[in-house]
Amino acid sequence: MPVAGACGDCLRKPxxxxxxxxxxxxxxxxxxxxxxxxxxxxxxxxxLMAGLMAGSLASAPRPDAIVPVPxxxxxxxQRGYDQALELARPLAASLGLPLRTDLLQRVRAxxxxxxxxxxxxxxxxxxAFVVPPAVLPPPHVALxxxxxxxxxxxxxxxRTLLKAGVMRVDAWVCARVP
Numbered sequence: 001m002p003v004a005g006a007c008g009d010c011l012r013k014p015x016x017x018x019x020x021x022x023x024x025x026x027x028x029x030x031x032x033x034x035x036x037x038x039x040x041x042x043x044x045x046x047x048l049m050a051g052l053m054a055g056s057l058a059s060a061p062r063p064d065a066i067v068p069v070p071x072x073x074x075x076x077x078q079r080g081y082d083q084a085l086e087l088a089r090p091l092a093a094s095l096g097l098p099l100r101t102d103l104l105q106r107v108r109a110x111x112x113x114x115x116x117x118x119x120x121x122x123x124x125x126x127x128a129f130v131v132p133p134a135v136l137p138p139p140h141v142a143l144x145x146x147x148x149x150x151x152x153x154x155x156x157x158x159r160t161l162l163k164a165g166v167m168r169v170d171a172w173v174c175a176r177v178p
Contacts, residue, residue: 015151015155015158016155016158016159016162016169017143017151017154017155017158017169017170017171018168018169018170019060019061019170019171020148020151020154020170020171020172020173020176021056021057021060021170021171021172021173022148022173022174022175022176023052023053023056023057023172023173023174023175024052024174024175024176025175025176025178026147026175026176026177026178027178030174030175033045033048033049034049034146034147034174034175037049037083037086037146038083038146039079041080041081043081043086046083046086046087047086047090049087049146049174050086050087050088050089050090050091050094051090051094052174053087053091053172053174054090054091054094054095057091057095057172058095060142060170060172061140061170062095062097063097063138063140063141063142063168063170064097064098064138064139064140064141065097065098065099065100065103065138065140065141065142066088066091066092066095066097066098066099066100066141066142066144066172067088067100067101067103067104067141067142067143067144067157067161068082068084068085068087068088068089068099068101068143068144068145069084069104069143069144069145069153069154069157070082070084070085070101070104070105070106070129071083071084071106072106072107072108072109072110072128073106074109075109083146084144084145084146085101087144087145087146087174088144091144091172097142098138100138100141102132102135103131103135103137103141103161104129104130104131104143104157104160104161105129105130105131105132106128106129107128107129107130108127108128110125110128118150118152121149121150121152121153125152125153125156125157126156127156128153128156129156129157129160130160131160131161131163131164135164136165137161137164137165137166138166139166139167139168140166140167140168140169140170141161141166141168141169141170142169142170142171142172143157143158143161143169143170143171143172144171144172144173145171145172145173145174146173146174146175147173147174147175147176147177148171148173148175148176148177149177151171154171154173157169158171
C-alpha cells in the first residue's frame with residue numbers, strides 16, 4: 001500500500017531506513033565544525049554536536065539500541081578515532097539507550113564518499129558492512145552518523161541490519177546536506 005507523501009522513487013524501491021532525523025542542515029556553522037571534528041581531531045566539537053543531537057532526538061521514537069556507522073579498520077588507524085562512535089557514545093548515555101558497537105562491522109575498505117557522485121557512492125558501499133553471525137540484533141536500532149549526503153552509506157548499513165533480523169532501522173545524523 002502506498003505511503004502518503006512518498007516520492008515515486010521510494011514507491012518503486014522502498015528505502016531500508018524507516019525514518020531519518022537530521023538535527024541540522026549542513027551549512028554554517030556546521031560546515032566548519034564537522035570537518036574540525038572529523039579530520040582534525042577536535043573531539044570537543046564532537047561532544048558539542050552530540051549534545052545538540054541529544055536535545056533534538058529526545059522526542060524521537062526510542063530504538064532498542066544505538067549503532068554508530070563504523071569505519072573500516074584502515075580508516076580508523078589513519079584517523080585515530082571513529083567520528084560516528086564519538087557522536088554515538090555521549091548520545092546513548094544522554095538518552096539512556098544501549099550503545100551497540102558489536103552489531104555492525106565495515107569489512108570492505110571504501111573510497112571516501114565525499115569524492116564520489118551519487119551512483120558511485122552506492123557502488124562504493126555495496127557489501128561494505130556485515131553483522132557478525134553470533135550477534136543477536138535487537139528489533140529497532142538507530143544508526144548514528146555525522147553527515148548524510150545521498151544516504152548511500154546509511155542505506156547500505158540499514159540493508160545489512162535488516163537482512164540480519166532487525167525489524168526497523170532509523171538514521172540519526174547531525175547534519176543533512178541540502
